[in-house]
Amino acid sequence: MKLTIAALTTFVSAASAFTPSSSFLGKTSVAQNAVSSGSNMEMRYKVAVIGGGPSGACAAEIFAQERSIDTVMFERKMDNAKPCGGAIPLCMVGEFDIPETVVDRKVRRMNLVSPTGAEVSIGDTLQADEYIGMCRREIMDKYLRDRAIEYGAECVNGLVTRIDVPADHKTSDSRYTLHYQQFETGKSSGTPKSMEVDLIVGADGANSRVAKAMDAGEYNFAIAFQERIKIPDDKMALYEEMAEMYVGDDVSPDFYGWVFPKYDHVGVGTGTVVNRPAIKQYQKAIRDRAGDKIAGGKIIKVEAHPIPEHYRPRRVQGRMALVGDAAGYVTKCSGEGIYFAAKSGRMAAQEIIKLMDGGKRLPTQEEMEKTYLKKYDKAYGPTYAVLDILQKVFYSNNGAREAFVELCDSKYVQQVTFDSYLYKRVQGNNPLDDIKLLGETIGCLIKGYSNAKPDAVFSNPIESQKRL
Numbered sequence: 001m002k003l004t005i006a007a008l009t010t011f012v013s014a015a016s017a018f019t020p021s022s023s024f025l026g027k028t029s030v031a032q033n034a035v036s037s038g039s040n041m042e043m044r045y046k047v048a049v050i051g052g053g054p055s056g057a058c059a060a061e062i063f064a065q066e067r068s069i070d071t072v073m074f075e076r077k078m079d080n081a082k083p084c085g086g087a088i089p090l091c092m093v094g095e096f097d098i099p100e101t102v103v104d105r106k107v108r109r110m111n112l113v114s115p116t117g118a119e120v121s122i123g124d125t126l127q128a129d130e131y132i133g134m135c136r137r138e139i140m141d142k143y144l145r146d147r148a149i150e151y152g153a154e155c156v157n158g159l160v161t162r163i164d165v166p167a168d169h170k171t172s173d174s175r176y177t178l179h180y181q182q183f184e185t186g187k188s189s190g191t192p193k194s195m196e197v198d199l200i201v202g203a204d205g206a207n208s209r210v211a212k213a214m215d216a217g218e219y220n221f222a223i224a225f226q227e228r229i230k231i232p233d234d235k236m237a238l239y240e241e242m243a244e245m246y247v248g249d250d251v252s253p254d255f256y257g258w259v260f261p262k263y264d265h266v267g268v269g270t271g272t273v274v275n276r277p278a279i280k281q282y283q284k285a286i287r288d289r290a291g292d293k294i295a296g297g298k299i300i301k302v303e304a305h306p307i308p309e310h311y312r313p314r315r316v317q318g319r320m321a322l323v324g325d326a327a328g329y330v331t332k333c334s335g336e337g338i339y340f341a342a343k344s345g346r347m348a349a350q351e352i353i354k355l356m357d358g359g360k361r362l363p364t365q366e367e368m369e370k371t372y373l374k375k376y377d378k379a380y381g382p383t384y385a386v387l388d389i390l391q392k393v394f395y396s397n398n399g400a401r402e403a404f405v406e407l408c409d410s411k412y413v414q415q416v417t418f419d420s421y422l423y424k425r426v427q428g429n430n431p432l433d434d435i436k437l438l439g440e441t442i443g444c445l446i447k448g449y450s451n452a453k454p455d456a457v458f459s460n461p462i463e464s465q466k467r468l
């Protein structure tokens, strides 16, 4: 989600086929991986991608195109509708060949609403062909998954329940054993099964079992809540090309509330890390704030899910690598994770394939850290850092939130923000404008602090203790 702050970056910089050698492959894996191919006995390594969301599907798609590797993707629910605002940047449409049919709405205006109700509508700087894509996850995830299957990934409709990790998995090529419940059409319960694999990509989201199995460590998380609301057609017309973002301690003490248009309804939601027990109170507040705009609407779906706040302490262990939410790749401030999930899945798969050298060998932990993790952190580490600072500066109290909305009235802020959100790059920065912006920021903060109503005090010592 979104843009806004996505790159007040400027402000921040101003303000502050095979024959594995026996040394690489364990004995059991050779025997168990042998598959008959015509008259030749061909040995192939097996990669398991756990999770068929954007990170898993985009990883599986790359692995599947490498003919020397067998790729199996596990997805527990083939029609999963991941709780999500579904906003994607324009660059994802191009980079991941997302067809128009997957994008429900092209948002060209974002309405920002401050705690006192001041509104700023941004979007004037967008070109005619620029937009934020709004998707339903059940449609997008299925599209990406089907494409991976078309490329040759085997898809198991199954819930991975346990992973046996051999004690020597960091020093040998011993295989992992996946235990899973396989689901079949027409059957109410799953069938317990197991499978041995050589490498695991954990793309199983915020409650990742792969992360647990590899002892990846914990992360702080926000709880995000969303109601999908079918509103009358005349009200829906307002959201034809427009999304809304509300800030204030009533809708969230540390995040924002949103109204995002979907195909024939709106997603209305909010999130918080610091006061998770009060999420329903914040959800009521965002509904109240949207008020007349969604009045008469019918709630058709209620959904909630954790959003990771930062990376897990360990993202690669032995031959197990985490991607997407399982790794913790969601930006603070904007709560954006779809693009980073798809990108990390693709990047991890590409680096692992290179290391596997045509299916001749398995990569080591160190190699995956030096390639996949290093490249990912180099590309996106600064983005996470900047958005972390922006969240701390602008979402921590009502005064700063007022200032934030006022600042977004600046065309320069809008330009930089959209550029960095839509294309994941900061472009066209102008040092003189940056200095001017710093002055404006200070002015807005002073004004915001003097006019704002104080934030409500809350106490949840038990929850706070759980924070890392």
Ligand SMILES: Cc1cc2nc3c(=O)[nH]c(=O)nc-3n(C[C@H](O)[C@H](O)[C@H](O)COP(=O)(O)OP(=O)(O)OC[C@H]3O[C@@H](n4cnc5c(N)ncnc54)[C@H](O)[C@@H]3O)c2cc1C
Pocket: 001, 002, 050, 051, 052, 053, 054, 055, 056, 074, 075, 076, 077, 080, 082, 083, 084, 085, 086, 087, 088, 158, 159, 160, 161, 203, 204, 205, 206, 208, 209, 224, 225, 226, 269, 304, 305, 306, 307, 323, 324, 325, 326, 329, 330, 335, 336, 337, 338, 339, 341
């Ligand atoms: C309310 C809310 C709103 C959000 N809004 C936005 C937004 O507007 N834009 C944005 O960019 N990001 C948004 N995000 C974040 C975004 O949803 C995530 O970052 C993104 O979905 C991560 O993709 P992923 O593939 O890593 O994980 P997921 O999308 O969580 O996919 C994981 C997949 O793995 C499957 N799975 C899980 N466990 C198992 C298992 N044991 N066995 C087999 N399969 C398994 C699941 O069924 C699922 O399909 C939002 C998040 C929330 C909660």
